[in-house]
Amino acid sequence: MDLLELSLGALRSHRLRSALSMVGIAIGIAAVLLLTSIGEGTRRYILTQFTQFGTNILAVNPGKTDTLGIPGVLGGTTHKLTLEDAEAMRRVAGVDKVVAVAMGQARVEAGQRGRSVPLFGVTPEMPEVWKFRVRQGSFLPAGDLRRGAPVTVLGPTLKRELFGSENALGKFVRAAGFRLRVVGVIEPKGQMLGYDIDDCAYVPVATAMRMFNLDELIEIDVLFHHERLADSVARGITRRLTQRHGGREDFTVTTQTAMLETFGNIMDVITLAVGGIAAISLLVGAIGILTLMWIAVGERTGEIGLLRALGASASQVHRLFLAEAAVLAGLGGVVGLVAGLGLAALLRAAVAGLPVYTPLEYVLAALVVSVCTGLLAGVLPARRAARLHPIEALRAE
Template sequence: MGNLFSLALGAILGHRQRSLLSMLGIAIGIAAVVLLTSMGEGTRRFISAEFSQFGTHIIAINPGKAETFGIPGMMGGTTQKLTIDDALALRRVQGVERIVPLVFGQGRVEGGGRARSIMIFGVTSDMPDLWKFDLGVGLFIPEGDWKRESQVCVLGARVSRELFVDGNPLGNFVRVADRRLRVIGVMAARGNIFGQDIDDVAYVPTATAMQLFNREELGEIDIEYSESVITARVVADIKAILTERHGGREDYTLNTQQEMLSVMGSVMDVVTMAVGAIGGISLLVGAVGILTMMWISVGERTGEIGLMKALGATSSKILKVFMAEAIVLGLLGGVAGVLLGLSCVVVIRAIVPDLPLGTPPEFVVAAFLISVVTGVLAGILPARRAANLDPIEALRADG
């Protein structure tokens, strides 16, 4: 076996230039696949990190039943409303740790002599813990009766900066629609989540937001549950309570964070596979290159093959010699390709640090395997041609 590969290596080194070019073809293909799948995997990790920074034991409930497309209640109205009483009723579900009844909308916030149109979230005291957001200064919306309005608000870092350019917003008033709200806190800066500037929002108590937007229903209920209970159990309990409250109808939609993550993950996997496959076209073309060169080299070495056969080498031995050559070509190309792909990843990371890239080790292993398989596939035809040569004819041809 070792003998076989040293023979193959000898043949490859004997034609350095053409071997190098054949390998280059495979290497480019492998590098393309490694780089593209790294980008896909990086994006997948990025998305799942964006999601799981809220914690993984979260359930979101939206009004309206999704049957076709999208999240109902996000767009337009419905008669199937979720109320604060619904949210309160869910407190008795075992394992539930935090509940935030949510109302959101757009509004113009005036303060410090300036104004800014932003997203306004109606939330309750548990929001920072549930969403894992940190308070910068001051206080968050205090605990209390969810149905009672209070004229306070907490600003996102950016709104605070934009409105109160050179002053402390705490204790000042902002005006939203016809209301004056006292600023009691400012959130810590957080940056973008899914392209949305999470610092450019304001938080008010849910009841206040409902008045502001003239709504009687919630846009969403977010629930965090203990890690010690089973998700399916919590989901079933929530559904039982809500369906009973809604007259036996399941007119709401429930999404667990885990489901969302796995759906996102599988979508990204498909995208990664598709892009990787397009990159893999290069690999196919590289394989055709190896096939061509091997075919030529069998033709050139007809005399040598004839001699080997005359000296007693069996057809299967000859087949193995040429297959070994093709595999070594593929493998060396694969090594070069992985190195090329990984160095591209390193370079891109250095130039564009924001671009998410991730190369799991199993991708690298897979790339090696693919290059070997490519070598095998490309080698079959030429190796069979060599193995089937008639020794007498072969020797004569070289004469």
């Protein structure tokens, strides 16, 4: 630690150039920190967007997109996803609730006002599966799925647009030639990837299929008892559905966890790539320190000889210069850290909605990386200093 004090003293005696080479590292650390923070922020933002539906959920869509992308391209019949398929899934082990989804776009009108929104045909278990809550009234009534009662539940944005602050319960709306009675209003859920998911209406799935003249579902969502069951439930559903579709796996099962994992991996790669590009500036900073230390060894050859004559070992001289480089880079790292965090805060304030998030590990990693950078940059100069022959070093002065 006393050697460290000597190193600090040497740096202090050349304040300007020490500061300048510190700036190099500071810029590198700030850039890496800022860009990885944006990457991490984006990842977290998108993850929370998806996990608002829960993680113990999987989706079944028609067509096998994993293999060819186009269903039925090899010939033969491609079976459609039907309400019967959805019913069959209920009996797979581990399955808790099932939502069959059909969808169409229609103009929904009430009195003089109207608005074109997506209409989702769903089954009554939808609120539990999609984590929606009903604010007013109730959700779609349970009962025979095939009957299709003429009722609807409105998203809060649509309700506000059609009825303002008036009570909508019991009123009627018109859509696609159907007259639907409003039985409930959903609680606001907000945005999903910038898309207002409150601006829509829900009707019984059979009603939607009749309104839009559909004979298939676009999706079946399955809620299972626990996140850990994801794989076994996915296998069970695949087996059951393949059997129902005459031995063909003409559908795709996507578990939320698998999707989040894939997505997380993609984001990790992007963050790494962006961080890597920023790390180039860190490398430039490291070369700055290497250069400075190399020159310093040349300038202080006489001093090195003296230290050896006074009984400093080669390894002590080595450590002295290594410590100097590490302190230089470490201080640069601290400056870069403060600058990076400051810029991140500034960005957050200036660009509303830009997701910037700096985990504590990044902060600690930035410090460790800067010190290690210094140590690496110091290796060559320190070795040069340690290898000087004491007498030749003394003669240099």
